[in-house]
Amino acid sequence: MKTVKIRINGEMVSHPVDDRLSLADFVRDHCLLTGTHVGCEQGVCGACTLMLDGKPVRSCITLAVAAEGADVRTVEGYRDAPLMDALRIAFNRRHALQCGFCTPGMLATAHDILSRIDELDRERIRTELGGNFCRCTGYLPIIEAIEDVYAQRAPSAVSKPVVQAAE
């Protein structure tokens, strides 16, 4: 057992944990932030993706003890975050989720795509989303939701395939 101190959604939390505990189980079981979902537990499905020091990571294959002192943001932690607000509205409008299991990971990845990459097109969004599985939507509504937010962000991009895709 080790006592781990991590800043989660702006708040410093500290819990004694087993060395083998994953960061995903830490936020779910010890911080009761169950928005982070655990799917494959081998880093493939992307459901557990959250932000560690501002970068998306797989929390199922990141040890809680290895995140000591880090700044973690889960899906619950986006208050006053215009980009995440826009993504939520777009996901809602586009019906980009059904069961919602993949959604927290999708939102984390979408947030990263839109804040890291300047020039986006559909192919790039598809490529960047390649590590997040969705079994309900067929991906298209998710891609369209991200395109919508991208179009809002860069007015020059509105006339690109983004609009055609909305037909």
Place this chain on the structure above:
Amino acid sequence: MKPAGFTYTRAATLEDALASVASSAAGRVIAGGQSLGPMLNLRVAEPKLLVDVSRLTEFRQASIEGDVLAIGAGVTHAQIEDGEIADVTRGLMRFVARGIAYRAVRNRGTIGGSIAHADPAADWLTTTIALDASIRLSGAAGQRKIKVSDFVRGPLDTAIGDGEIITHVLVPCLSTSACWGHAKYAKKLGDFAQSMAVAVVDPDRRLARIVLGQRAERPTLMRRTSELLAAQGRRPLSIAPRTAIESDLAEAQIDAGDWTMHRAILERAVQDLVA
């Protein structure tokens, strides 16, 4: 699944890490844990001790040493993708980095960890062997250097000694006349490659190598095709090197079922080189 129990320790210095690794025969070094993490969860690996080297600052930097770039073993794929370290391979390493798994994995996975893990389908093995790169290891007996091609003995099998840690990947600085070619086939985007080939030709460094990466065998240097590339130098190949490729594939004892796929990937890498 959840991992079997182990003790985790974070090294503050390289000496600290070496002492910890030497203290337990059942110890493993962990950096990003993007290969070891799944293996722990699946209980394919059950180390008693994990020594985390990911926060050693000297592991996170790269510096030019003569005509090689010494990349710290803890440099992540994302750092290479984003050009945070010098690009001495005329874009090859940045290109390869971008094709490794997914961004969330690239944010933690490291080049040293990838080579230490030695999954034969991993992008860095094929790429660093094509670049004729080496690694530097530290151990109780001091430092040593070894070519990646000699270090990797087989799938998940390396020449790492007890208590040794990879500290740097030594990549040759290609000359301005160098060119490279790349081709990869995976069943799904971001998945491990079923087949992958990297070709590097640098006449000024007398470097001409094409390497085939596969799922279950260590990456293989395609000797005859490499000789052909060396003889051609910078000029485009006048004929498709199919005879040389097929002779290399025969020598590598490639499965009949994979033959066409590997041949196509090797031909594409050669074409990519010329283009």
